[in-house]
Amino acid sequence: MALAIGIILGCCALGAGICMGIGAIGPGIGEGSAVAKACEAIGRQPESKGSVTSTMIMGCAIAETTGIYSLVVAILLIFVAPNIFVNILKSAM
């Protein structure tokens, strides 16, 4: 029983780590390229700085969505899932 609970807790922690690690790659690359392009645009046309910046922040926040999904899943795996899984295990025993 102790071994089973240990395996559940370890797998939840491992899953949360992998989820957050892989899920952060996409938004990181996406936001980085968006900011790079915005910097290019501001360098070419300094007078359009205001509108470019606001559009960029908006786009960044939308590109962040998938990262946020993985964050929510990781939080659920760490704080919510272990209790549920252990309860299922105990009721099955």
Place this chain on the structure above:
Amino acid sequence: MEQKMNIRFKITDVLYLIGAVLPFVFCMVLKILTNTPSEGINITGAMIYFTIPMPLQNLLITEAQINSWAVIISIFFLCLYFTHGLSVKANLKRQIIAEWIVEKTQSLVSTNMGDFFKGYAPFIAAIMGISAFSSLMALLGLYAPTSDINIVGGWAILTFALITYYKLKGGLGNYLKGFTEPIFVMLPLNILGEVATPVSMAFRHYGNVLSGSVIAVLIASALQGLSNLVFGWLPGILGDIPFLQVGLPAVLSVYFDIFSGCMQAYIFAMLTMLNISGGFPQDEYEKRLLKKQSKKNKKINSKI
């Protein structure tokens, strides 16, 4: 007579301001009375105050609901305060602020949604205000209603209903036909995409605010451990005081609470505007309007 009016005016002002502040005080008192202090990392959802038995499922009255009602009441009294004593010549400072807010939201709505949706300015301003106030509530140490998925999910469902309503204005046939748009095989994917809009809106807002509060708790507990390590040798009660917790979390809350909260409010309002105006079939709607009018004209002509 004038002075009497003046005194009455000032008393109403003070009453409105008290009405705007009192809900937050009430929430704080409720939190102090009900919360039990806890050691270490403790992340839980909203606290359930009491349950109301309902036929299908028990209705839970949680901290998030009470806090969001407090925000609503507070914004209501703030609006009353800002519009109190309006005159043609703006002789009060607050009238200038109120006019600035109204003009900004109207220009935002008319540039993003077009002239057909001009009447949506109050709705968008309401969404922005309630979202920003709810997120900024975390600054007072209260539970931010936006870090509960149920609250934000409710707003997203409201937006979804509006999107569908305006899509249906082009006629039911066109709405159903839109699901099989490029080819018929895309039907399940299109239905999924339709449902994904409110879900992604709700999760984006909720996840951003929740991540801020989770990181704040983690950092606070880490600082407590660090200060125990560094100042633990001090004699008596001095060794137990977490000195490093003073001030440092506040710097982080500037980003996670203020910037992120206002940002998410803006983005939620922006996506609402873009989705509502983007789904609206302008050409079909005008065609239908013309058809209806010609039918009406025919009826009137035949009667004559």
